[in-house]
Amino acid sequence: MTGRPNQRDRSEQSRIWERALITGASAGIGEAFARLLADQGTDLVIVARRTDRLEALADELTARPNPIQVEILTADLSDRDDLDRVMTRLRTPAQPIDLLVNNAGFGTVGDFLDQDPGREATMIDVNIGAVHRLAHAAGSAMADRGGGGILNVSSIAGFTPSPKSATYGATKAFVTSFSEALAVELGPRGVVVSCLCPGLTRTEFQEKAEYRPSALPGFFWQSAEDVAAAGLAGLAAGRIRVVPGVHNRVATGLARTTPGGVVRRVSKLLARANGK
Secondary structure, eight states: OOSOOOOOOGGGGGGTOSEEEEESTTSHHHHHHHHHHHHTTOEEEEEESOHHHHHHHHHHHHTSSSOOOEEEEEOOTTSHHHHHHHHHHHHOSSSOOOEEEEOOOOOOOSOGGGSOHHHHHHHHIIIIIIHHHHHHHHHHHHHHHTOEEEEEEOOGGGGSOOTTOHHHHHHHHHHHHHHHHHHHHHGGGTEEEEEEOOOSEESSHHHHHTOOOTTSOGGGOEEHHHHHHHHHHHHHTTOSEEOOSHHHHHHHHHHHHSOHHHHHHHHHHHHHHTTO
């Protein structure tokens, strides 16, 4: 791949990415990215902690009529040695990675002072530290080759204060700001960087975070497949920030133009209404 991708047709993306590394690929949005990229003919390196799920996904994708190559890399991104192995794979010149999907992450819900500090620190390691180090490894290799793509998965939670999810929201604010700066720095070197900022998405994420947004109607939710498709389309179009869903774009637009005091009060009310 050379230069900056600018195709808007999703069917054309298979001509852009030859091999993608996806973190958090065993479920949810990460798994959706793997399926969509496989549909486009992109070879994959899938990364997650659960080997059994990675093997099941790899078996499925390689059993298709037009199979792709799927490499499994089991890693806990909060573990420095595991993270170093993934960074090494991103730098490997043989079978180079031309697309990094920095998707792995998790959240917690509840009062900050009630949270386990160790788990909060692990969240920061995964949501910020791993994203930061993997972007550096991938960006360096891609810039040296003259092209590539980095898609960092953030959240609309990064646009406003997140009472009852304070640490999670702060990690996503970092990812968004970091991605936008990287897009400016790496663009002239042929590396396109996009930041995907989804809202409520139907995955295992809410269950693991013990989040029960009972007050929100169904139209606020999106599927993992729709979110991943929006991210790939936005990256192919060279869009730095991708917010899927009209309702999410309206919400984030209002957050950026509304006085901070009002935003904080609304965030507090939403946290209560959603059962946090």
